[in-house]
Amino acid sequence: MQAFSSFVQKAQQLLDPSQGLNLSDSDRNPSKASLFQSQFRLPSSQHPLYEITAELTIPPANATQGDRDRDRGYQYAGKLHLSEAFLCFSTTPSSFLQSASTSTSSIFTGQTHGSGPSGNGFTFPLCSIRRVERLHSQNFQFALSISTWNGISQDAAKEKDRKDLREQRITIQLAGSRQACERFCDGLKKGLRANVGNVGKMKQVTAECYSEYLLRPEDKKNAIPPDAGLGMLFKYPGDPKKLRDRAKMRLWAEYLRDNGRNMTLLRQPTFHKLIRVGLPNRLRGEIWELTSGSLYLRLENPTLYADTLSKFSGKESLAIDEIEKDLNRSLPEYPGFQSDEGIGRLRRVLTAYSWVNADVGYCQAMNIVVAALLIYMSEAQAFFLLSALCDRFVPGYYSTTMYGTLLDQKVFESLVEKTMPILWEHLVKSDVQLSVVSLPWFLSLYINSMPLVFAFRVLDVFFVEGPKVLFQVGLAILRINGEELLDAADDGAFISVLKSYFASLDESAHPKSENPKLRAVTKFQELMVVAFKEFSGITHSSITELRLKNKDAVLNNIESFAKRTAIRNLGPDSKLLSNDELGALYDRFYGVLYERQQRDRIIKQELARRAKSSRSRIAEAASEGGHGIEKGRVGLGPSTSLMDYDAFREFLAGICKWAISDAPSTPRRDAVTEKEKGFYGSFRRSDSLLSPWGAGSEPADHEFLRRLFQKWDTDSSSALTLQKVVSGLARIKGKRDIMGTINYFFELYDDDGDGKVDREGILRMSEALLFLSRRGLEGTLSPSNSTLTLSGEGANNDQGDVLGQPVSERFLGSVSAFIRRCFEYADPDHPSNQDSAVQELGDKLASTDLKEEPESEQLANPDAFAIGDDDDEDDLLAMDSPTSSPKAAAQRPASNQPPPPTIQLNSPTTQLSPGDDIAARRRVSKAQSEKANIALDPSNPLHITLPTFRMVVLADELLEQFFESAFPASFHLIDGIAGPTSATTSTAASPLTTFSSLGFGAGRAANPAAAAAGQGPAAFGAAGAAVAGAGGAGRGLRGVLDNIVTDGMRVAAEVRRRMEEAQRELERNALPGQQSQQQRGSGARDDEDDEDDEELGAPPGAGSAGGNGKGAAAAAAAGAAGRYAYAYGGDAERRSVRSSDRDLLTGADAEASDAAPVGDVPAIEGGVVGGGLGEGGSSSVGVSGGGRGRAAEMGTGKVVGIEFDG
Amino acid sequence: MADSNAPKPSSSVKLVLLGEAAVGKSSLVLRFVNNDFQENKEPTIGAAFLTQKCNLPTRTIKFEIWDTAGQERFASLAPMYYRNAQAALVVYDLTKPTSLIKAKHWVAELQRQASPGIVIALVGNKLDLTNTGPGGGGDADGAGAEDSGDARKVTTEEAKTYAEEEGLLFYETSAKTGYNVTEVFTAIANAIPETSLKTARGPGASHAGGRAEEQRVNLNGPRDSNAKEACAC
Ligand SMILES: Nc1nc2c(ncn2[C@@H]2O[C@H](COP(=O)(O)OP(=O)(O)O)[C@@H](O)[C@H]2O)c(=O)[nH]1
């Protein structure tokens, strides 16, 4: 799981720290906005826009404490903050400092107030402010008098006559430069104006606050009290007398009268004291709502609760089932929850929350917490408070992995170890795990552990002071029971000590004391004192620190547990893979998803930030997203566990060389948009920061990948689960038997599962074979090259291209042979046609006999058939004398047909003929090919069956090896493949195998038929504009492909089409500088970055091209200088990546294939060549389109044109 | 807890119940501890802790039972509870095949992550819902029930074969009727090797320490093993 943290690091590296973004690890370095929000418990929509040092003056009338000044009332120095909708003041300077300690935050409020709204001051929604006046005072340059809506209904006229009305008015003196003060005031003015509309909302929200009722004016004496929880119906827990509820209520009434209520409440020291002694029953809910900040959530969206309920009414979910099971066991001892009324409220709140936060849904213990809340507050209030709890107070406690719970247990354990080392040692010795005892304390916020009345007292403090209270109380419990716990030696004893302690909380802590006052102190009071005095050092920041420290370990544990679980539950297919492979797959699967999620988030936030920063000054605010709710990591709870196609590509690119695109960092476009507007080509975002592939290179996109995806996606949900991926891979890698792999491959192309693969499928198969092999073959390959007769003999080795006939080149031959044989042995679709089809085939084939037909001779003559300049890739079409592969020949069934032209590999030394008349040759070849290919004649539908496919594969040693080992071996589950970046950049240093160099790469979902598009003549015209680079690649193909072409096999067309793409890519990306380099024939050009929109069309000489850049070294190594040099020099492979607008081509293909006769080889060639040569952009396309009047051609021509235009 | 002064040696055994939600874990414990069957009113947070003694001819075993919470998400807390357990009851509902899959998962988890010597019993619960029901005799029961269209979905054979392969105790029970419930616990008590029993914890510290040592090696649980190292006897 190390991987995950490195992802985070990677993500961080993507960020420019100077921009103040720190999104991937919000905990470690919380943004100012999130600190601000948690200080004042504001919704995440709020950002600190302005702040200024200020002095708050509360007039004597409503001052209950503070520095008394006869003239000026009570004064507090602090900071005034303005956000979008709030004006906040706090004396606690700690808000933005993680290092803040109790001492810095307890100046006014006693020593235990570490964070949150615990300082003195206020949190006014701007809509609660009625009027702000600038005071003209000699003393103060800038003093504001603020009066609020406190106690005033909107019907202001009526209010004026009210005798008991005391308008709340405070004064704030700003301390700052004149400019700063002006700025603040401007902001405030704007904010006030913007929030005027919310006054109604505020009134609506406060109407549900009990304080409004408590302080209601005389004339409303008979008003109905708002819902203050089930307690109003079923009595509040505890004896009100014992709780001194009435006295508390009076004190609160007085405080609220003096200091404002709910939205307009001023926090003074008495406020905190009143909370510490326990809230009165009817106000408890409201004060919880206020101190937790859930009141502001409700203010933001007062109807969310009701809306959610009605929106999802009648709907079912897993969470609802789970909730249902627990309704009867949620505080069953409280009468309210023995009634339908209470159960109904509980059900509704839990259900509504499970809908709005589906990630959390429902977690056991929430039932208990919500039940407790409902005793004191309305459903809506409880709903929002639950929200605040889950998001801010105890994040991750109730998540699907409960990581927050486990983390806080870890934190708690380390605090115990630190503060009570002896007890800790005892626990360790007696092998008692503390968390089995303490976990329920935290998870249920003590509600389930202590008698309710005491648990509520803890909650009173918890909501105002935050989660540190849970730790303080927990530590105090252990400290107080230390002696007895030291005697307990097992879980049972430990539990029973604590059980009896909790049961005796209302008893005297010092029953035997002589001192009656001391005797009167209950154990609970003692607990509070110990918690908040003795453990006052436990602050928000110390907890935060410990959480951070332990977070990774906890997440790792959860993740390894999740991983074990997941791997065990992967189903029977997973047995075919080793445990290590499964483990690696698991890591990769979630790694890719996580990384993508992080990237997405960063990109989104970055975009948002930019958008915002261009509009306003609050850029920093905008950059803070999601307000610290982390997602993505498995351990954090529900993360994506579904892999879409793009993620699948990325996943494969991590384990398969062939799945890496050949071009670096082309921005991703998803399939849809790509089809729609993708023809605009691969515009490059200037900012690589936003690359959707992160630091890695772009994964390839190829029809084969899509097929694989669809095959694995067994239920056609367009998403893969880990299980599907494992099953998919198990079939490829699991059994490792060649027949299985062959069958699998066949199935991939047997779209309708009828056991037949048609012409189209055969071509696609061969295309895939080329795609898969373009970076070379892996596994153990026999060094023999006997399958093919190769004129250029040389050492063959797996690396390919050293001398003579590299494996991959031989493989190309094998693929040609494959196609040929497939067609040869294919069954006609309609038996009735069979004879004629065969006959026709025979005739045509005969007519293509190179030695007989004059035109064929052209084909036979490489020079004659060479297309295009020697400088150009036309040479890829150059033909050599045909030589049948002996093996192929041997296997040919006895028949009277002349052997179809076989695919023969040319001598690698084929020379380019610079002066050739391309056009002429091309015309010839076209005519020739038209006749040539009966197999491709769409009027003769045919198909192969699995046995045929098998036979054809097994007829070729190399293909056999491909299915036997190379293909399965190309999935590197455990080690993966070298970093994606290196895969791309390595092109220069260590050339990929010939195919890629030749430009086969660029796996694109190409319909071969589409190749028929661009037409020959057009292409010829364009040929003049050819570029050296691609030309080099083309030359590499000469001699390889000759007979393929002769054969009319479309694989050649395909190859060339890719060349074309490579070419186009080159055009698109080559820089002028590069071009001139090419022209000069200067070598060493190795940075793809300098390829940009190059104007193509320079006809470099073959020689110069040979000396080109990256190609040079490789060429030398290969010993086939001219050809290979060109191939590499052209660097077509890398470029072809960008030609990777495969999707757009898929679209084009589909379009073209309908109209284009599959068998029209010349057309194909022409198209390919045209595309390949058609440099320089749309002009050549125009030519291409116009050159031939055929619909399909036009179609492709257009496509190309658009692409070029782009 | 004070050492009981009973004549027979008494030792405590930590036992954990694992299994899919609603297979009847809590009901089994309740039956064993209180000989009672009722809807569970106890809100379980994390896990419920109960104890019950089991008298064997030669000694008394005091079971310290951790009944883990039912909800799926609590599964990630399970390592905390099986951490140093000497015995485990892995329960499935024999009317629900998926619950056996889940049970197998727990068995694998325990075998790999829990104390090496842990005694595991596989328990198929809700036997009363099958035609044969409780009261009949063990294996023959289950075998006959399969084809008679009752609620049984997991055959005795299947589970039993699996249990034998994995070296687990195997019982089919009904918490509702009480059938085979005590038997399970007694079988477990008997299966606990004498050596791994600590007689009343304090004095048996060396045992405990030894066990803790093993834990450290085998456990990847959330527990801070570094901290534990400090104790190492
Ligand atoms: N018929 C029958 N129902 C049972 C049996 N054991 C438990 N149940 C029921 O199954 C449900 C889940 O039981 P519970 O003990 O809560 O399962 P737990 O989630 O595994 O603890 C409850 O409704 C029980 O009444 C049994 O042996 N027979």
Ligand SMILES: [Mg+2]
């Ligand atoms: Mg249970």
